[in-house]
Amino acid sequence: GENVEQHPSTLSVQEGDSAVIKCTYSDSASNYFPWYKQELGKRPQLIIDIRSNVGEKKDQRIAVTLNKTAKHFSLHITETQPEDSAVYFCAASGGGWSGSEKLVFGKGTKLTVNP
């Protein structure tokens, strides 16, 4: 089955700096890669996602890149703000109808943005 590795487990940056979180996956059939943000005691919320037919996607200060050959994808947050502080999870999914739709998550990165 799919296995997702996420690094680093903790990341501390100064406000205004950029943050990068990296994930690798094992199943070459995976074709959908979302990123979730989870604040303390709250539900995971989707912040951005990418499909395997795209190499990069950007939404304001957040971007995701995907390298299918190397089976890794990354989250980039620019101009970080204190409200970006949270735990970020990457995930991978087969995205199909065969039961492979389930999301397999990385272990998370705790991002702290220092004012």
Place this chain on the structure above:
Amino acid sequence: NAGVMQNPRHLVRRRGQEARLRCSPMKGHSHVYWYRQLPEEGLKFMVYLQKENIIDESGMPKERFSAEFPKEGPSILRIQQVVRGDSAAYFCASSPAGQISEAFFGQGTRLTVV
């Protein structure tokens, strides 16, 4: 649309009791996923269901855990004879059929076993 509704939000059980966690999917969503999150850890897949059918239960412990999604009513995750190690946050997500990109998580049920 009220989103994915989970109840209770907090549940305390003594060792050996049963825990029942409920999840009502978003309107129009026919698929439900259950995940377990231990403190300081990621989300571990447990089970994936559609109404009256379990699609994938590869993440469910072999004993004490069961899940259902009946034709009418919420999806239920049942844990029998709870142990301290079952203490965790249990999240439910729902999606339309075949559209994992539309998955939406509920607020979770935090189970504490004392």
